[in-house]
Amino acid sequence: MTSLMSRRLLREIPQLQVLSSRAGHSHGPPLPLTKVDIGKREVVGYGSNGEITYIDSVMSPFPAIRFKEDAGEISKLREKEKGDWKKLTLAEKKALYRASFCQTLVEVEAPTGEWKSIAGIAMFLVSMGVWGYMWIKWNVYKELPHTITDEENVKAQIERMIALRVAPIEGFSSNYDYEKGEWKK
Known part of the structure; x- marks a missing residue:
C-alpha cells in the first residue's frame, strides 16, 4: 500500500522547484525540491522532517497530512467526530481512522514474505553451483x-x-634430511 501511495504522490507532482544554493556551501548544481500537491487534505502535524507528505512509518507514526481528502461521507463523519465519541459506531470510527491513515502500525510492521523469494533465489544459485561442479567433475x-x-x-x-x-626451508624438501639421506622424524 505504501508503494501505491508513493506512486500516486509522484504522479501528482505539479512542478519541480530548485533550491537556491546556500552562500559558501555550494558543491555543484543545486538539488531539486519536489513540491507535492496535497489537494484538499488537511495538514494535521509536523510530519517527518517537517515536510508536508504522507508516509506510513513506525519511526514517524504521525504524518503531516491526512491520507484522504475530507469529502462526502468523511466530511460528515468529521462533523460528527467533534461531538460525543460514544455516539459513533465502530464502523464510523474505523472509517475515520482509514481517512486519516492508510495502514495501522500492525499492518506497517507485518511481514511481507520477501524472505521467501530471497531464500528461493539463494537455493537456486546454490543448486546451480552444485550442478556446475558436477558437470565439471563429469565432463x-x-x-x-x-x-x-x-x-x-x-x-x-x-x-x-x-x-x-x-x-x-618450509616446503616439501624441508622434511628430508640430506646428510642422512632419509626423511626426518
Whole structure:
C-alpha cells in the first residue's frame, strides 16, 4: 500500500522547484525540491522532517497530512467526530481512522514474505553451483592423469623434488634430511 501511495504522490507532482544554493556551501548544481500537491487534505502535524507528505512509518507514526481528502461521507463523519465519541459506531470510527491513515502500525510492521523469494533465489544459485561442479567433475576432469595415480610416477616425482631441493626451508624438501639421506622424524 505504501508503494501505491508513493506512486500516486509522484504522479501528482505539479512542478519541480530548485533550491537556491546556500552562500559558501555550494558543491555543484543545486538539488531539486519536489513540491507535492496535497489537494484538499488537511495538514494535521509536523510530519517527518517537517515536510508536508504522507508516509506510513513506525519511526514517524504521525504524518503531516491526512491520507484522504475530507469529502462526502468523511466530511460528515468529521462533523460528527467533534461531538460525543460514544455516539459513533465502530464502523464510523474505523472509517475515520482509514481517512486519516492508510495502514495501522500492525499492518506497517507485518511481514511481507520477501524472505521467501530471497531464500528461493539463494537455493537456486546454490543448486546451480552444485550442478556446475558436477558437470565439471563429469565432463572436464573425467580421469586423473597417470602421473598422479601411478605409484612409480609419484615416487619418481618425489625423488626429483628432493634432488632439486624444492622449497627447502618450509616446503616439501624441508622434511628430508640430506646428510642422512632419509626423511626426518
